[in-house]
Amino acid sequence: LAEQTGATAHLGVLHGSDTLYLLKEQPADSPTLVTAVGVRLPAHLTASGRAMLARLPRAQVRALYPHPDSFVTRTGRGPAGPRELRELLDVERRQGWASEEQQVAEGFTSVAAAAFDHNTAPVAAISLTVPSARPDAVRCAGSRTPTAVKRVGESAGCSFSR
Template sequence: MSGNVPASTRTLRVLTFLATQPGPVPMERIASAVDLPRSSAYHLLKAMIAEGYVVHLPEDKRYGLGVAAFEIGSAYLRHDPLERLARPVLAQLVTDVGHTAHLGVLHGRELVYLLKEQPPRPVTLVTDVGVRLPATLTASGRALLAALPSAQVRALFPDTESFVRRTGKGPQTLTQLRRVLADERRQGFAEEDSQITDGVASVAAAVLDHAGHPVASIGVSFRSEAVPAGNRPALARRTAAAAETLSRRLRG
């Protein structure tokens, strides 16, 4: 990269490079990828950290996308194309399972609901369009977190102050969150019961883009007593199938 390339172009190239990586990377790789001297890369990364677009993981000596970058990505996903592709998938899911279904995306540490489809006699829920809830406590949020690299999860939740408590249930430390995410990753879906609202449970699965990155999640919410624990895996598998359908639609 020549010395007269605008700083804005260099910044965008750094963001583009980090977005294509499976997790945080050393500064040397970033400098090499965007053709910058080490000293210039350091100062550029320092400025991007200050604005929240890059996060530094000092223990690993690596850099990854920050919360501000996730917010921009989430804003893009909230535009019409994703919602248009998802709406018929959610409608069919509601017809199949008889419970409320919703589409959500990560917005920093929160899960934002973009779409909601309901059965004829819906249960009153807090998952209305536009509502933001702690990603660590929602099945929809954890389905997305489970599909992220572990270093990126740590960047989003670096300390106990990053965690929110609502009903006294759910992970409250990074160690607890990692354990939950590992279990949900193995079973292929996320599940929560009474972590957001007492007596209300949900299951969810991630929607992946062509590179295997999580871009959204599809979740189904219901009264805890309406679906016995033994029946929830089947409901979760149907939800995961809907998420895979939307993934294919996004990939064209």
């Protein structure tokens, strides 16, 4: 997927209110990112984290983010409180994928879609990260991510019909 799109591809899971990266594939000529296998970043800032959060019950999201001080930023962008996160997750739930622009790292945009278990609970997400200055790459990543997640998930026995 990384070679097909020219984007850095990640597989992440929720670990509390963080996204934990389990896999990372990076094209040879791509810029260095803050992510690596084993790195944890605030889920409310990452596209993969929000793709999964958007599919959790609202009560579970409230439990993960009980106070306004639960919201940290890395770049001064991203949801700053429960209401803003809830509104963003509602949009991302309806569209079936999540995106973040320069919320994790200046100059980079990510898109992600979640994979679900047999009970339709989100278990992981695949994201693609590209330089924000390349709108063609952002569009390409946005169009390919849900399809790629579906292919990978089906081969692993996951569902994407939620």
